[in-house]
Amino acid sequence: MVESTFEPKITAESVGQVIRAHLRVLKLTRKPSREEFLTIAKVAGVGILAVGAIGFIIYVLLTMLPQWVAQ
Known part of the structure; x- marks a missing residue:
C-alpha cells in the first residue's frame, strides 16, 4: 500500500492569513x-x-405499492 507523504505545512503566517x-x-x-x-x-x-412532502409521498408509495401489486 502506498503511504501518503503529503503533510500540510501549517505556519504562523498561513494561520494569520486565514484569520x-x-x-x-x-x-x-x-x-x-x-x-x-x-x-x-x-x-x-x-x-x-417541500422536502417533507416528497419524503411522505415516497413513504406512501413504498408502503402502499406492494399492497396494490399483490391484489
Missing part, C-alpha cells in the same frame, strides 16, 4: 432587516415543507 480573511468577511456582514429575515425564514420553511 485575516475571516475577519475581512465578518467586517462586511450586517444584521438583516426584519423584512429580509422574514423572507429568508419563509423560503427556508417552504423548502423544509
